[in-house]
Amino acid sequence: MGFPNTAPAGPPDTASEAEAPDGGGYFPLFDGVSLSGWRTVPRVYGTEYPGGPSILELFDRRGLARPAEPEKHAAHWFVEDGVLVGEQDSPGSGYGGYLVSEQAFGDFELVLEMRPDWPADTGVMIRRRPDTWEGFQVLVDHRPSGGIRGFFGNGLASFSAVPFAIDAARDADGRPVGLIADDPATSVEPVTEDKRARLKYAADVEDFLKVWRWDDWNELRIRCVGTLPVITTWVNGLKVAELDTASLDSPNYDPDAVLGVLSERGHIALEVHDNDAMFGEARWGKGAQCRWRNIRIKDLTKEEAR
Secondary structure (H helix, E strand, C coil), rough: CCCCCCCCCCCCHHHCCCCCCCCCCCEECCCCCCCEEEEEECCCEEEEECCCCEHHHHHCCCCCCCCCCCCCCCCHHHHCCEEEEECCCCCCCCEEEEEEEEEEEEEEEEEECCCCCCEEEEEEEEECCCCCCCEEECCCCCCCCCCCEEEEEEECCCCCCCCCCCEEEECCCCCEEEEECCCCCCCCCCCCCCHHHHHEEECCCCHHHHHHCCCCCCCEEEEEEEECCCCEEEEECCEEEEEEEECCCCCCHHHHHHHHHHCCCCEEEEEEECCCCCHHHCEEECCCCCEEEEEEEECCCCCEEE
């Protein structure tokens, strides 16, 4: 099946649209010993889109229970052996949250290493507002029907723009042992033609599976450029997805309204997802953690001003 506005599948793209992450100009966002430069923020919901209804009303329409007092929980974030760890507050409680950078950034390239448990629905938000939930999210949905390295619009019409979805392969005892492509026939969140067509570039899932390291560290690179940015993602050198937020076509997504909410600069945030009636512990397993290290960023705004 073909998808409009999508580059054809091919070998991993390691071309240098962006400088390799070992180049100069990067500085650390995580010092390896503390949460200095970051602050914890609860997972408090806003509107579906600028000027739209509350997300809590969406819970009501779908017959889902509203989260009880999420503002009292900001997930549990700590540093262990040089690694930044996030987990639910408390483990198994179902309450997630964010770790938000104190500094805001305009155009940048962000590189980090990640190691999420299975299942753990996490992600990296960019151009995020400091105290409300609006922003663009790069998905790290390491869970059944998860869309890894695609995009979601928190408070920006909840758009989903993903190249593929994944699931876990299991051994004879039912234990997860690796990633496989999600089966559309049984998927909880199937990748539709519309979701994939929203991307300027979408990698093939088989290329992704070749580079992903199960139960190990994987490198994520994010490039964000523009007032309404073009966002590009790489995993272990493979170009996975590219989204033009200025031309994105999705229900209730209005670029002008998005510009009215977000600015040319925003914060970076790491996510611990909460559990809900739809996924339960398939979204975030009891005791699961996400782990991050070697978080570094390059300010492209300064470079472009030279």
